[in-house]
Amino acid sequence: MELIVLAISCIFVNNILLAQFLGNCPFLGTSKKMETAIGMSMAVIFVLVMAGIITWVTEEYFLKQYGLQYLRTISFILVIAALVQFVEMFLKKSIPALYAGLGIFLPLITTNCAVMGVCLINIKEEYTFIEALVSSISYAVGFGLALVLFAGVRERILLARVPRPLQDTSIGLITAGMLALAFYAFKGMV
Amino acid sequence: MVEAILLMLGMGVVCGSILSIASKVFYVYEDPRIAEVEGVLAGANCGACGYAGCSAAAEAVVSGEDTAGVCVISGTEVAELVGGIMGLEVGVAEPLLSVNYCDGGSRADDKYYYSGIHTCAATESMYGGKRVCSVGCLGLGDCVKSCAFGAIEMGKNGYPEVKEGKCVGCGACETACPKDILKVRTMTERLLSFNKETDALAPCQQTCPAEIDISRYIDQIRTGDYEGAVNTIRERNPLLLSCGRVCPHPCEDMCRRGVEEDAVSINQLKRFAADYEMNSGKRFPISCAPDTGKKVAVVGGGPAGLSCAFFLRRIGHDVTIFDMMPKLGGMIRYGIPEYRLPKEVLEWEIEGITDLGIKVKSNVKLGHDFDISSLVAAEFDAVFLGIGAWKDYNLNIPGEDFKGCFTGIDFLTNFATYQQEEGLDPVFIGKKCVVIGGGNTAIDCVRTLVRLGAEEVSIVYRRTRNEMPANMVEIEAAEHEGINFYFLAAPTKVIGDDNGKATHLEYLKMELGEPDASGRRRPVAIDGSETLLEIDMIVTAIGQGPDIGFKTAEGKRIGELETTRWDTIDSVNPETLQTNIPYIFTGGDSATGASLVVEAIGGGRRAARSINQFLNGEKVINEENSLFKRNIPGTIFPSVDGLVGTTRATMPELDVDYRIKCFDEADLVITEETAKKESSRCLTCCRICYNKDKEKAA
Numbered sequence: 046m047e048l049i050v051l052a053i054s055c056i057f058v059n060n061i062l063l064a065q066f067l068g069n070c071p072f073l074g075t076s077k078k079m080e081t082a083i084g085m086s087m088a089v090i091f092v093l094v095m096a097g098i099i100t101w102v103t104e105e106y107f108l109k110q111y112g113l114q115y116l117r118t119i120s121f122i123l124v125i126a127a128l129v130q131f132v133e134m135f136l137k138k139s140i141p142a143l144y145a146g147l148g149i150f151l152p153l154i155t156t157n158c159a160v161m162g163v164c165l166i167n168i169k170e171e172y173t174f175i176e177a178l179v180s181s182i183s184y185a186v187g188f189g190l191a192l193v194l195f196a197g198v199r200e201r202i203l204l205a206r207v208p209r210p211l212q213d214t215s216i217g218l219i220t221a222g223m224l225a226l227a228f229y230a231f232k233g234m235v
Numbered sequence: 236m237v238e239a240i241l242l243m244l245g246m247g248v249v250c251g252s253i254l255s256i257a258s259k260v261f262y263v264y265e266d267p268r269i270a271e272v273e274g275v276l277a278g279a280n281c282g283a284c285g286y287a288g289c290s291a292a293a294e295a296v297v298s299g300e301d302t303a304g305v306c307v308i309s310g311t312e313v314a315e316l317v318g319g320i321m322g323l324e325v326g327v328a329e330p331l332l333s334v335n336y337c338d339g340g341s342r343a344d345d346k347y348y349y350s351g352i353h354t355c356a357a358t359e360s361m362y363g364g365k366r367v368c369s370v371g372c373l374g375l376g377d378c379v380k381s382c383a384f385g386a387i388e389m390g391k392n393g394y395p396e397v398k399e400g401k402c403v404g405c406g407a408c409e410t411a412c413p414k415d416i417l418k419v420r421t422m423t424e425r426l427l428s429f430n431k432e433t434d435a436l437a438p439c440q441q442t443c444p445a446e447i448d449i450s451r452y453i454d455q456i457r458t459g460d461y462e463g464a465v466n467t468i469r470e471r472n473p474l475l476l477s478c479g480r481v482c483p484h485p486c487e488d489m490c491r492r493g494v495e496e497d498a499v500s501i502n503q504l505k506r507f508a509a510d511y512e513m514n515s516g517k518r519f520p521i522s523c524a525p526d527t528g529k530k531v532a533v534v535g536g537g538p539a540g541l542s543c544a545f546f547l548r549r550i551g552h553d554v555t556i557f558d559m560m561p562k563l564g565g566m567i568r569y570g571i572p573e574y575r576l577p578k579e580v581l582e583w584e585i586e587g588i589t590d591l592g593i594k595v596k597s598n599v600k601l602g603h604d605f606d607i608s609s610l611v612a613a614e615f616d617a618v619f620l621g622i623g624a625w626k627d628y629n630l631n632i633p634g635e636d637f638k639g640c641f642t643g644i645d646f647l648t649n650f651a652t653y654q655q656e657e658g659l660d661p662v663f664i665g666k667k668c669v670v671i672g673g674g675n676t677a678i679d680c681v682r683t684l685v686r687l688g689a690e691e692v693s694i695v696y697r698r699t700r701n702e703m704p705a706n707m708v709e710i711e712a713a714e715h716e717g718i719n720f721y722f723l724a725a726p727t728k729v730i731g732d733d734n735g736k737a738t739h740l741e742y743l744k745m746e747l748g749e750p751d752a753s754g755r756r757r758p759v760a761i762d763g764s765e766t767l768l769e770i771d772m773i774v775t776a777i778g779q780g781p782d783i784g785f786k787t788a789e790g791k792r793i794g795e796l797e798t799t800r801w802d803t804i805d806s807v808n809p810e811t812l813q814t815n816i817p818y819i820f821t822g823g824d825s826a827t828g829a830s831l832v833v834e835a836i837g838g839g840r841r842a843a844r845s846i847n848q849f850l851n852g853e854k855v856i857n858e859e860n861s862l863f864k865r866n867i868p869g870t871i872f873p874s875v876d877g878l879v880g881t882t883r884a885t886m887p888e889l890d891v892d893y894r895i896k897c898f899d900e901a902d903l904v905i906t907e908e909t910a911k912k913e914s915s916r917c918l919t920c921c922r923i924c925y926n927k928d929k930e931k932a933a
Contacts, residue, residue, distance in 0.1 A: 116243065130254055131254060134258060
């Protein structure tokens with residue numbers, strides 16, 4: 046039960062994009078087309094789950110053991126980057142189909158702040174391994190949800206008459222703000 | 236502290252070694268050139284090239300899917316580096332440029348005014364169109380928004396204009412435009428495209444045998460962009476100075492303004508633009524694609540050969556022209572008299588064409604000095620036969636071999652050669668001359684004879700003035716110059732004296748009977764109406780056909796070349812102009828029989844397209860849905876509403892009394908002011924599809 050509540054809070058209430066405002070570059074950059082948005086969401090779920098696991102292990106078995114928590118950020122960067130690189134090579138060789146789908150997004154999110162942020166949140170909240178896993182998946186799903194919703198809205202905006210100074214990214218940011226307000230309504234839920 | 240260093244070192248070593256082992260274990264062979272190519276690309280991952288990032292673009296280059304010029308944001312330098320890695324000769328990559336062709340594509344049937352949703356895509360999907368126009372641009376500027384390089388802007392006429400300097404050919408606008416109006420094409424593609432049924436073409440462009448984008452160049456003249464106008468004409472017609480002078484402008488017959496009042500004087504505008512370039516003292520640059528290394532022999536340096544050579548050269552092939560005469564130009568040099576097309580002008584025009592790097596071998600005749608097998612031996616990959624129609628038809632009446640009897644082309648050619656070469660005997664000129672025939676050659680003969688001082692010059696034609704195939708302006712000019720016309724007169728006999736000199740021409744009077752196959756009423760002889768005409772010179776100009784004497788020359792493969800019963804060279808398909816010998820192509824008079832200069836120019840370009848297909852190893856086929864000598868159904872209107880009466884610019888001419896004494900050019904060019912005024916009479920059909928006179932009045 047607690048895990049479900051955790052999942053819901055991660056997906057909706059503390060949505061990584063719209064409540065924590067992490068990972069805004071891909072949010073604006075890859076949301077112009079639904080197709081790219083979906084590809085990006087899948088890649089984020091994939092990477093985030095693995096990054097969540099590996100960073101939790103790193104924290105628990107290395108940093109904590111030696112009292113080196115102050116090295117958290119730098120070691121996480123190293124670990125995540127190496128992991129993504131490794132996965133990319135693995136996919137290319139073993140699952141070319143998946144590589145073809147996610148390949149171009151993987152290097153883009155190696156050091157994405159959403160990925161890094163979730164890993165740090167997992168540690169800060171002192172989650173257990175299972176909790177960390179659930180939170181990683183949920184945050185990633187939340188990321189995907191927000192991105193897909195946003196891409197849908199932006200595709201509609203293309204058909205609307207937007208005053209010149211507000212076109213493109215400007216209207217994108219305004220829309221993102223309103224979407225965030227909408228997500229604010231989840232605040233009391235958990 | 237030590238622990239921290241050890242931990243970081245440890246993690247670094249672990250990660251590093253895992254990755255290096257992984258790179259061994261999961262090694263997938265990748266062409267090393269991909270990494271190299273990626274290294275020189277801009278690295279911006281902008282995606283403007285159409286690939287997902289620079290590495291994908293690099294892969295495409297290495298796999299041969301794209302060219303060295305793949306990167307649209309970096310210039311030729313990068314293309315050369317990439318080419319170096321790939322071991323390619325890049326030369327200068329031919330730039331892709333976006334062009335507002337407005338030649339239709341999908342047409343909207345709906346004519347709907349709506350101003351709520353201001354993008355083309357939305358308007359197109361919901362209502363089909365905004366303008367009262369069944370074809371063109373919606374004018375809401377999706378293309379302008381789509382261009383990342385600021386190369387497109389809305390022109391004052393409400394349709395997008397492309398700034399060529401800024402366009403990188405990324406194709407974003409082509410994708411954005413829901414109406415297929417903006418197209419990204421290389422110059423080669425533009426030069427080799429032909430009118431299609433699905434294009435939105437003004438009636439004049441549909442009719443022009445060379446398919447010049449007439450409304451476009453007239454529009455450019457109106458806005459003062461004379462260089463642009465010249466370039467537009469040159470995309471279809473390299474002989475604009477000559478055509479501007481001698482073309483009988485079939486386009487003007489179809490002009491929409493001409494439905495209600497006088498047609499726009501298209502040809503005078505063409506001449507104005509062409510003369511503007513010549514008088515400006517410099518040549519506007521003509522772009523050529525990088526060399527392809529393919530060699531083409533063009534036999535015959537007349538309008539068809541020059542046109543074919545010009546277009547082949549512009550798309551990068553190596554062209555050599557072989558001509559039997561001392562100088563290039565063919566019939567327009569040796570058949571069209573000086574007063575219609577001054578040699579100085581022609582010289583300037585031909586020089587501009589050969590300066591593109593076309594080799595010329597003159598004074599060599601096919602079948603005498605070389606033949607097809609020697610061309611093949613000289614490693615030419617394809618041959619264009621544009622040998623023209625130089626053999627006069629004979630009347631086949633008794634006495635044709637008396638002294639003083641000549642044939643039209645012979646006479647004009649001999650005189651033109653005498654005018655241009657030194658040390659030749661003067662051409663025989665009679666006192667009382669008669670020219671038989673009603674075509675342009677006959678008119679050229681009489682007008683030349685008048686200028687040479689013949690006392691009395693007459694035309695004998697077996698039908699009436701209405702049936703004369705010559706251009707009306709030419710007939711009128713001949714009348715002004717004092718030529719006698721004997722209509723409904725069919726020569727039957729030439730009578731000569733004891734010295735073998737012609738003295739009289741006997742002819743039968745005719746009357747018009749039933750219409751024949753050509754739709755003209757057939758002349759029927761009136762019995763016993765023989766009449767004698769006193770003469771001392773007869774020129775027969777009743778038509779001409781190609782001289783295919785080379786075919787019989789000593790059992791070579793050329794003997795297999797199929798010809799028709801009119802001696803024209805038969806092509807498998809009149810649109811591709813490929814002959815039954817696959818590497819031989821034809822065009823111009825040698826394919827069609829004696830016809831217009833502009834027809835030959837169109838034929839030359841048509842053959843150039845087929846030759847290019849042949850050289851690239853493609854199937855030689857005509858354009859899909861091509862509009863070949865036809866009009867798009869429904870685009871020729873019986874009436875045009877709302878035209879405000881305007882008058883057509885008149886052509887300035889030399890005074891008759893002066894001009895018949897010399898060979899000075901008789902027709903003059905219109906002034907810039909007149910050109911501006913005349914160009915504004917153009918309705919710009921199919922560029923903007925509404926009636927501008929009506930708009931002005933409203």
